[in-house]
Amino acid sequence: MSEQIEKALSRKYEAGFVSEIESETFAAGLDEDVIRRISAMKQEPQWMLEWRLKAYESWLKMEEPEWAHLHYPKIDYQAISYYSAPKSMKDKPKSLDEVDPELLRTYEKLGIPLYEQQMLAGIAVDAVFDSVSVVTTFREKLEEAGVIFCPISEAVHKYPDLVKKYLGTVVPRSDNYFAALNSAVFTDGSFVYIPKGVRCPMELSTYFRINEQNTGQFERTLIIADEGSHVSYLEGCTAPQRDENQLHAAVVELVALDNAKIKYSTVQNWYPGDENGKGGIYNFVTKRGICHTKAHISWTQVETGSAITWKYPSCILKGDNSVGEFYSVALARGRQQADTGTKMIHLGKNTKSTIISKGISAGHANNAYRGLVQMGPNSDGARNFTQCDSLLIGDQCGAHTFPYIESRNPSAIVEHEATTSKVSDEQLFLCQQRGLDAEKAVSMIVNGFCKEVFKELPMEFAVEAGKLLEISLEGSVG
Amino acid sequence: MLKISNLHASVEEKNILKGLDLEIRPGEVHAIMGPNGAGKSTLGYVLSGREGYEVTEGSVEMQGQNLLDLETEERARAGLFLAFQYPVEIPGVSNMEFMKESVNAIREARGEEALSAADFLKKAKEACKQVNLPLDFLKRGVNEGFSGGEKKRNEIMQMILLEPKLCILDESDSGLDIDALQVVAKGVNSQRSPDRSFIVVTHYQRLLDFIEPDFVHILADGKIVKSGDASLAKEVEKTGYAWLGAKGEEKEA
Numbered sequence: 217m218s219e220q221i222e223k224a225l226s227r228k229y230e231a232g233f234v235s236e237i238e239s240e241t242f243a244a245g246l247d248e249d250v251i252r253r254i255s256a257m258k259q260e261p262q263w264m265l266e267w268r269l270k271a272y273e274s275w276l277k278m279e280e281p282e283w284a285h286l287h288y289p290k291i292d293y294q295a296i297s298y299y300s301a302p303k304s305m306k307d308k309p310k311s312l313d314e315v316d317p318e319l320l321r322t323y324e325k326l327g328i329p330l331y332e333q334q335m336l337a338g339i340a341v342d343a344v345f346d347s348v349s350v351v352t353t354f355r356e357k358l359e360e361a362g363v364i365f366c367p368i369s370e371a372v373h374k375y376p377d378l379v380k381k382y383l384g385t386v387v388p389r390s391d392n393y394f395a396a397l398n399s400a401v402f403t404d405g406s407f408v409y410i411p412k413g414v415r416c417p418m419e420l421s422t423y424f425r426i427n428e429q430n431t432g433q434f435e436r437t438l439i440i441a442d443e444g445s446h447v448s449y450l451e452g453c454t455a456p457q458r459d460e461n462q463l464h465a466a467v468v469e470l471v472a473l474d475n476a477k478i479k480y481s482t483v484q485n486w487y488p489g490d491e492n493g494k495g496g497i498y499n500f501v502t503k504r505g506i507c508h509t510k511a512h513i514s515w516t517q518v519e520t521g522s523a524i525t526w527k528y529p530s531c532i533l534k535g536d537n538s539v540g541e542f543y544s545v546a547l548a549r550g551r552q553q554a555d556t557g558t559k560m561i562h563l564g565k566n567t568k569s570t571i572i573s574k575g576i577s578a579g580h581a582n583n584a585y586r587g588l589v590q591m592g593p594n595s596d597g598a599r600n601f602t603q604c605d606s607l608l609i610g611d612q613c614g615a616h617t618f619p620y621i622e623s624r625n626p627s628a629i630v631e632h633e634a635t636t637s638k639v640s641d642e643q644l645f646l647c648q649q650r651g652l653d654a655e656k657a658v659s660m661i662v663n664g665f666c667k668e669v670f671k672e673l674p675m676e677f678a679v680e681a682g683k684l685l686e687i688s689l690e691g692s693v694g
Numbered sequence: 695m696l697k698i699s700n701l702h703a704s705v706e707e708k709n710i711l712k713g714l715d716l717e718i719r720p721g722e723v724h725a726i727m728g729p730n731g732a733g734k735s736t737l738g739y740v741l742s743g744r745e746g747y748e749v750t751e752g753s754v755e756m757q758g759q760n761l762l763d764l765e766t767e768e769r770a771r772a773g774l775f776l777a778f779q780y781p782v783e784i785p786g787v788s789n790m791e792f793m794k795e796s797v798n799a800i801r802e803a804r805g806e807e808a809l810s811a812a813d814f815l816k817k818a819k820e821a822c823k824q825v826n827l828p829l830d831f832l833k834r835g836v837n838e839g840f841s842g843g844e845k846k847r848n849e850i851m852q853m854i855l856l857e858p859k860l861c862i863l864d865e866s867d868s869g870l871d872i873d874a875l876q877v878v879a880k881g882v883n884s885q886r887s888p889d890r891s892f893i894v895v896t897h898y899q900r901l902l903d904f905i906e907p908d909f910v911h912i913l914a915d916g917k918i919v920k921s922g923d924a925s926l927a928k929e930v931e932k933t934g935y936a937w938l939g940a941k942g943e944e945k946e947a
Binding site: 640641642643645646647649650651652653654656660661663665666667 | 742744745765770775781782784786792793795796799800836852856
């Protein structure tokens with residue numbers, strides 16, 4: 217393959233800086249005592265602590281999964297610190313003026329201003345730094361509409377009934393190895409509740425940032441859309457450039473009650489490691505939503521970061537006539553490895569799901585799509601459509617597709633289409649002959665390939681995602 | 695405009711061009727004809743700087759600049775345009791997006807301001823009309839699902855938008871019916887001007903009935919073996935290439 221493409225692909229990670237912030241960090245290691253201390257730091261009620269301990273108990277009995285198409289050295293769970301918080305957050309700041317300016321600068325550098333007057337109109341942000349939520353904007357405005365948007369640690373205190381009722385109902389404590397670990401040690405994350413019939417007046421978003429060294433990030437997000445409500449939620453993630461691998465094991469649970477709609481978009485840009493595969497985030501994430509009658513959950517993800525991605529945002533289509541969607545762009549370059557896809561579990565009648573997956577591999581990366589479409593015995597008239605496209609850039613990378621289809625209902629219809637293509641020398645030559653340089657050409661071809669997914673993102677983030685791909689593909693020219 | 699001297703070029707270590715000389719002045723239209731495997735397409739690729747086409751000897755000057763020193767995109771920005779024989783598809787990238795980036799990259803190189811979306815759209819619509827393409831072609835993916843004739847017309851539309859100095863048309867007539875051929879020819883003729891030159895590569899004399907050349911050259915075995923005016927094309931049409939001592943090869947290089 218042409219040198220120009222190789223050049224265009226040499227990476228630059230723009231979010232790789234480290235913030236000088238004094239933190240309170242637990243010594244590395246995990247045992248029951250660490251979990252008690254995390255719970256104590258957050259002054260949690262007894263029920264929450266017990267919940268964590270039960271999760272820990274099941275985790276101890278579980279084994280790390282090895283079925284994914286991923287290769288990495290064994291993770292030493294005793295070498296990780298399970299809690300880190302900026303010191304300045306100890307006495308919770310009451311307003312932005314009390315927040316450590318260095319923290320605010322960090323988010324500003326990442327292009328996420330936290331002062332409401334500077335915000336993009338119509339987006340409320342929850343900023344999570346290492347293990348704690350720093351600030352949540354526009355809370356008053358949301359409260360007027362009855363929308364709850366706050367750190368989950370706060371929800372445990374303020375809305376214990378909602379948390380108790382739904383936490384762990386979509387992703388049970390012992391669902392899988394990483395979900396169990398998260399359930400035991402999760403530190404913060406966002407909590408959202410949209411009351412009956414309410415259309416959330418603005419986009420909600422959370423920005424996760426890992427800063428501290430040797431620290432894992434275990435956030436937990438719980439979104440409940442009550443009957444007939446609508447919400448659109450976006451999550452963004454970055455981390456500094458470090459030589460060690462860092463573990464990120466998050467859990468996201470979505471509950472869409474009857475006629476509710478949740479749109480969940482992710483722009484994931486964790487540090488991917490250097491060109492030799494040194495450093496980078498290990499991203500092991502469990503995301504799942506449950507749809508009740510006529511409910512609708514849509515996952516859109518743009519995955520450009522992490523050394524390792526293990527992630528399958530899924531929908532349980534429990535209610536009749538419910539709809540699940542999964543739109544994904546996963547870009548892996550350098551030595552990145554991604555094993556990502558979705559599960560669509562059709563239980564109810566006339567349930568529908570759509571899966572559009574776009575995998576892009578460059579450099580020495582490996583990109584796998586893994587998807588399960590399951591039609592249950594009662595899923596009369598259910599339908600799935602899956603389209604799975606892989607784009608290869610260069611000749612050192614790999615694309616793999618692992619589709620699983622299980623149908624227990626003769627009236628269910630499952631369609632699967634898959635393609636693999638390359639950025640060809642001819643395409644590159646056509647672009648260059650029309651005056652575009654190789655970098656621009658590659659990013660244009662890749663953006664075109666991803667178009668079906670990008671159009672599902674909220675406007676502002678579609679632009680951001682396009683730019684992110686461009687930066688990810690940007691060379692060291694000039 | 696263009697001065698090619700003793701040009702030798704090879705592809706995958708096979709010599710294709712073996713000492714080609716050609717001089718083109720502003721405003722002239724030169725037709726290049728020849729049997730399969732003579733190196734006609736290679737000439738277009740070498741001039742536009744396609745990777746894998748290696749110049750082993752000779753020189754090419756365009757408007758006083760050493761063309762061979764320039765990257766592919768720099769040659770395009772300097773005003774060289776190649777209309778492809780088989781334009782490739784770029785799925786998901788709309789013609790409109792592609793052309794706007796392209797026009798603005800070239801404008802920028804000329805020190806002109808980038809066109810606004812509205813100004814560009816106006817121009818693009820006019821260009822579309824000139825080659826009888828419906829306006830929805832602007833929204834469609836570059837060459838995605840276009841018929842052979844549509845691709846060729848799309849290339850001419852791009853040429854009209856980019857306002858190049860030197861246009862190389864690589865068999866823009868192949869696979870076209872007579873109506874489409876006339877549309878292509880009309881598009882090209884509308885762009886003829888005293889400061890723009892054309893190299894028209896073709897197998898058949900037919901195209902030259904509609905685009906009248908100032909000179910006709912016969913390319914055989916990597917060299918120009920005979921040059922003349924438009925009447926040379928007609929002669930070749932009747933008698934073939936054999937009398938020129940040219941032998942064809944099975945496959946076009």
